[in-house]
Amino acid sequence: MSWITNFFTSSVGKKVIMSITGIFLCTFLAAHMSGNFLLLKNDGGQAFNEYAKFMSTFPLIRVLSIVTFIGLLFHAVDGIWLVLQNRKARPVKYHSFKGGANSSWTSRNMGLLGVIILFFLIVHLKSFWFEMKFGTIQYVEYGGVKYKDLYSIVVSAFSQWWYVLLYIICLIALSLHLMHGFQSAFQTLGLNHKKYTPIIKGVGLAFSILVPLGFAIQPIYVLLKSMNVF
Amino acid sequence: MKLTLKVWRQKNSKTRGRMETYPIDGIDEDMSFLEMIDVLNQNLIKEKKDPVAFDHDCREGICGMCSMFINGEPHGPEKGVTTCQLHMRSFKDGDTIVIEPWRAEAFPVIKDLVVDRSAFDTIIQAGGYISVNTGNAMEANAIPVDKSIANEAMNAAICIGCGACVAACKNSSAMLFLSAKVSHLNMLPQGEVEGKRRVLKMMKAHDEAGFGSCTNTGACSAECPKEISLSNIARLNRAYIAASLTSEESI
Amino acid sequence: MKLDSKVPKGDLGDKWTNYKSKVRLVAPNNKRRIEIIVVGSGLAGASAAATLGELGYKVKCFCFQDSPRRAHSIAAQGGINAAKNYQNDGDSAYRLFYDTIKGGDYRSREGNVHRLAEVSVQIIDQCVAQGVPFARDYGGLLANRSFGGVQVSRTFYARGQTGQQLLLGAYSALSRQIENGSVKMYNRHEMLDVVLIDGKARGIIARNLITGEIERHGAHAVVLGTGGYGNVFFLSTNAMGSNVTAAWKAHKKGALFANPCFTQIHPTCIPVSGGYQSKLTLMSESLRNDGRVWVPKRKEDCKKHPNEIPEEDRDYYLERIYPAFGNLVPRDVASRAAKYVTDEGRGVGKTGYAVYLDFSTAINRLGKDLIAERYGNLFDMYHRITDENPYEVPMRIFPAVHYTMGGLWVDYELSTNVPGLYAIGEANFSDHGANRLGASALMQGLADGYFVLPVTIGSYLADEIRTAATDTNHPAFKKAENEVKTRLEKLLNIKGDKSVDDFHIALGKIMWDKCGMAREGKGLKQALKEIQELRAEFWKNVFIPGDAHEFNPELEKAGRLADFLELGELMVNDALDRNESCGGHFREEYKSKEGEAVRDDENYRYVAAWGYSGDPSKPELHKEALDFEFVELKTRSYK
Ligand SMILES: Cc1cc2nc3c(=O)[nH]c(=O)nc-3n(C[C@H](O)[C@H](O)[C@H](O)COP(=O)(O)OP(=O)(O)OC[C@H]3O[C@@H](n4cnc5c(N)ncnc54)[C@H](O)[C@@H]3O)c2cc1C
Ligand code: SF4
Numbered sequence A: 001m002s003w004i005t006n007f008f009t010s011s012v013g014k015k016v017i018m019s020i021t022g023i024f025l026c027t028f029l030a031a032h033m034s035g036n037f038l039l040l041k042n043d044g045g046q047a048f049n050e051y052a053k054f055m056s057t058f059p060l061i062r063v064l065s066i067v068t069f070i071g072l073l074f075h076a077v078d079g080i081w082l083v084l085q086n087r088k089a090r091p092v093k094y095h096s097f098k099g100g101a102n103s104s105w106t107s108r109n110m111g112l113l114g115v116i117i118l119f120f121l122i123v124h125l126k127s128f129w130f131e132m133k134f135g136t137i138q139y140v141e142y143g144g145v146k147y148k149d150l151y152s153i154v155v156s157a158f159s160q161w162w163y164v165l166l167y168i169i170c171l172i173a174l175s176l177h178l179m180h181g182f183q184s185a186f187q188t189l190g191l192n193h194k195k196y197t198p199i200i201k202g203v204g205l206a207f208s209i210l211v212p213l214g215f216a217i218q219p220i221y222v223l224l225k226s227m228n229v230f
Numbered sequence B: 001m002k003l004t005l006k007v008w009r010q011k012n013s014k015t016r017g018r019m020e021t022y023p024i025d026g027i028d029e030d031m032s033f034l035e036m037i038d039v040l041n042q043n044l045i046k047e048k049k050d051p052v053a054f055d056h057d058c059r060e061g062i063c064g065m066c067s068m069f070i071n072g073e074p075h076g077p078e079k080g081v082t083t084c085q086l087h088m089r090s091f092k093d094g095d096t097i098v099i100e101p102w103r104a105e106a107f108p109v110i111k112d113l114v115v116d117r118s119a120f121d122t123i124i125q126a127g128g129y130i131s132v133n134t135g136n137a138m139e140a141n142a143i144p145v146d147k148s149i150a151n152e153a154m155n156a157a158i159c160i161g162c163g164a165c166v167a168a169c170k171n172s173s174a175m176l177f178l179s180a181k182v183s184h185l186n187m188l189p190q191g192e193v194e195g196k197r198r199v200l201k202m203m204k205a206h207d208e209a210g211f212g213s214c215t216n217t218g219a220c221s222a223e224c225p226k227e228i229s230l231s232n233i234a235r236l237n238r239a240y241i242a243a244s245l246t247s248e249e250s251i
Numbered sequence C: 001m002k003l004d005s006k007v008p009k010g011d012l013g014d015k016w017t018n019y020k021s022k023v024r025l026v027a028p029n030n031k032r033r034i035e036i037i038v039v040g041s042g043l044a045g046a047s048a049a050a051t052l053g054e055l056g057y058k059v060k061c062f063c064f065q066d067s068p069r070r071a072h073s074i075a076a077q078g079g080i081n082a083a084k085n086y087q088n089d090g091d092s093a094y095r096l097f098y099d100t101i102k103g104g105d106y107r108s109r110e111g112n113v114h115r116l117a118e119v120s121v122q123i124i125d126q127c128v129a130q131g132v133p134f135a136r137d138y139g140g141l142l143a144n145r146s147f148g149g150v151q152v153s154r155t156f157y158a159r160g161q162t163g164q165q166l167l168l169g170a171y172s173a174l175s176r177q178i179e180n181g182s183v184k185m186y187n188r189h190e191m192l193d194v195v196l197i198d199g200k201a202r203g204i205i206a207r208n209l210i211t212g213e214i215e216r217h218g219a220h221a222v223v224l225g226t227g228g229y230g231n232v233f234f235l236s237t238n239a240m241g242s243n244v245t246a247a248w249k250a251h252k253k254g255a256l257f258a259n260p261c262f263t264q265i266h267p268t269c270i271p272v273s274g275g276y277q278s279k280l281t282l283m284s285e286s287l288r289n290d291g292r293v294w295v296p297k298r299k300e301d302c303k304k305h306p307n308e309i310p311e312e313d314r315d316y317y318l319e320r321i322y323p324a325f326g327n328l329v330p331r332d333v334a335s336r337a338a339k340y341v342t343d344e345g346r347g348v349g350k351t352g353y354a355v356y357l358d359f360s361t362a363i364n365r366l367g368k369d370l371i372a373e374r375y376g377n378l379f380d381m382y383h384r385i386t387d388e389n390p391y392e393v394p395m396r397i398f399p400a401v402h403y404t405m406g407g408l409w410v411d412y413e414l415s416t417n418v419p420g421l422y423a424i425g426e427a428n429f430s431d432h433g434a435n436r437l438g439a440s441a442l443m444q445g446l447a448d449g450y451f452v453l454p455v456t457i458g459s460y461l462a463d464e465i466r467t468a469a470t471d472t473n474h475p476a477f478k479k480a481e482n483e484v485k486t487r488l489e490k491l492l493n494i495k496g497d498k499s500v501d502d503f504h505i506a507l508g509k510i511m512w513d514k515c516g517m518a519r520e521g522k523g524l525k526q527a528l529k530e531i532q533e534l535r536a537e538f539w540k541n542v543f544i545p546g547d548a549h550e551f552n553p554e555l556e557k558a559g560r561l562a563d564f565l566e567l568g569e570l571m572v573n574d575a576l577d578r579n580e581s582c583g584g585h586f587r588e589e590y591k592s593k594e595g596e597a598v599r600d601d602e603n604y605r606y607v608a609a610w611g612y613s614g615d616p617s618k619p620e621l622h623k624e625a626l627d628f629e630f631v632e633l634k635t636r637s638y639k
């Protein structure tokens, strides 16, 4: 089976891991973002809490979330490995290096952006996922069924301006990461075509703006609501 | 024109180098960049100092020998040219110009601005050919080749092996160079036959030489004097993935 | 010395076939033990090294660049000839043979040239199989263009980068042999001497250009594919590193140097623009397919903007003087015509040493797009260098030194007169006589390397199968190594005041003024004296920084120049000896009333093969008479 290790340790193979996990994580992002819009429903959190319970108990989703987690892990570890290996390929640096003349800043700083996103994810998972799973969480009852009240935790977190700010900064990093990552994933898989590449690039750009924007609307909405703006 | 040059000086691969500053005067805009360095070197020789070593041969943009990292970019600020094709009209009187060698683990410095690019030869030796012995060829017109394919193959085949792609890439990856050769040969019916073997072997040689992994920044293609397209890298990836999955030979 | 060309007897078309069927062979088990050194990795060297490797010989290949792929052949632009007759315009091996003999002004061997024409078709097959992306038509078949001096379309091309693509083809074949171990490649190595043992070539002395180390390499035979010596003129279209050193060392060890004065001046180069100029850039001859050459009819118009000079005030002098071939006359004719019009004071541009090459008629007829498709990269190159757009303003061009027909004397088997020492490609005096037709150098280089040498060398090696591997501790190696070292030290110890380039520029000027496009007895004699003086001064006053044990480009240049300073004198002597005008050798004293070259077949129908006497000023002339059995000697006419 050495061809498998050969493949995944080759310079293209490493990137294939990044690209497949990346595309998978994109679909996760899209789904996660859409589901979370339930936060905006004016029902005191019922829909959101029901959704949260469904997501944490439905077997297929459980499996998917484990896969997502593993995907994320691979994406992060492989990404860090890639950055370290690539640094080794240039032991002596240039005195003057004008990267801006030939490539975008995001494309050259995927590692940095990735680390910011990773940091965000840790904070994020700690605040919500960990609380929901292992924290001391309140329960609410809808129609006689008990639900963990994740909604309240989210609302209280998003009512702090600094938390929201941190969130938004990280979402900007995510947006930039996606701007390069989305189309790059296709290039890595060899999906490049005179006709379709411009479409992929267009979709990628839209995706990398809309998804983080969608995520950003939620805390901003909660924050503004907590400040009684509306 | 009067200029200030900051040039990397390094006696050989074993000693450490440093940047040296040289003022230079009397530069004509119609001079090529290398002719400007010639002037510097003639001045240094007159002062009985060691001239700046640099690689060059054809001085018309085809041999791929010249290789200077000028003001932060390989082959300087103009697009689609080699260092020898760069003219001093691209600079202004009073400019400071920083000149460095290509920097990459796989391209060690030999002296001053001269680096060892034999890693490129090693990659080609791993499969950048079609296995046909002399005298073994069939009549040339027996294999028609679609004009557009022949054109695309030519677009990739014009790579001059200068290494600017590696120099520009933040990862020192040689994927553009590698992909140009794989594309050129794999696209043609003559080369398709051993296509899988070729891509697997050449990729292995690329990685073993110490080049980094491509992260699709596009710097290579933007700095390539022959403007080799990134679509070649996609084609290479495709070929590599397919060959890894389907080839029964282990390489 | 009696020079035996060894051209086989028989009918023109049968010579090569008969030779091949009778030549002695070396069995595979013996090939494995036989070592061959190939110096040079250009079209000739790379194709020979690859093919010999495929045949099973143990090959060592040397080049001074950092990779075999960078040999000067890479710069060839226009194309390669082959008698495929794909265009159905009446081409044949005989016609290619005839055109080449005539184009060379009847100063080449019939047998060699016909062989070249015969194998030309195989070259195209071979290159296509290697993946050389030649231009094609929509049907997917190969396209052709026409070149100067012929009336058929037989030139195969890959945009304006034919030499590059052909060399990369040969380089890939070579790489394949390097990978499988049959060829060992020595990059950044310069051969500084051949070593003879008992009169046979048995190896070379080479300098590792990175470390400065002097190395001995032994073999059963040595092949030189080291290119031409156009850089003796300092300014030429050759790559900066092109040099005569390898051939010259062989000459000094006894190999004859043939027809050194036959140099080709190419009519379409970008004119010199300033004193700092380090080299000249060729604009491919293919441009003359669609470009029209002209100068103003009146001197007064020369400084005007070309687009302001009306049609009736332009002198399309090539079309006027040579109506049959027009702008496609051979190179020597076109160059000389440019010299005449500029000598008359009708040259254009800053210096007055340029003529126009105008594409406006072609652009009107064919459209800008088609012209761009044909010549786009050349136009871009011109634009970049001159900062002028040739789609709008006519190009300015002027002749420049481009190719050297002369070189080491070789017989039909490509062997020099030193047993075991072969010369191929531009390094030999070759098949082009006194003038080479466009697109024929690539053909000759590849013919020699792929198809001729690998066959003919067998006839020598068949006798060497019992010869053990060469012992590089033999006194001959020691002696040669010491000579090389002493010479390097001598150069370094001069510690004078002038740079190598100072001397090279001075030599170039003497050669160009007195032994260039037109030569005259008086000037040539003066040149002899000037070169001798310059050489003496060089050995007293050159300054070379650094030492011999490091990467030292100035030292490399100095060694090459020292050889040019001797070769230059031989070229002048050869030009003086040849009291006739033929091809690239034009003596002012020998021209017709209309200014055309006048050949003297009675007295000069020979190859001048010069031997080294020990004193570069006293060369010994040997003559190989040229017999023409199959063509009738005529005055070349392109009118
Ligand atoms: C600008 C230009 C355009 C041309 N266009 C055409 C064209 O369109 N068609 C055509 O037919 N011809 C053309 N020619 C001519 C043609 O390119 C050359 O004649 C031909 O390529 C010579 O090939 P070669 O193999 O003999 O030598 P080269 O390609 O010159 O190779 C010489 C080799 O020898 C090596 N070498 C030399 N000396 C030493 C030494 N001392 N030690 C070790 N190695 C050494 C070099 O490293 C190099 O590898 C053109 C020439 C020029 C200058
Ligand atoms: S791909 Fe471009 S930059 Fe890289 S070696 Fe080839 S020509 Fe140079």
Ligand code: FES
Pocket (backbone or CB within 6 Å): B055, B056, B057, B058, B059, B060, B061, B062, B063, B064, B065, B066, B082, B083, B084, B085
């Ligand atoms: S010197 Fe040949 S490409 Fe610049």
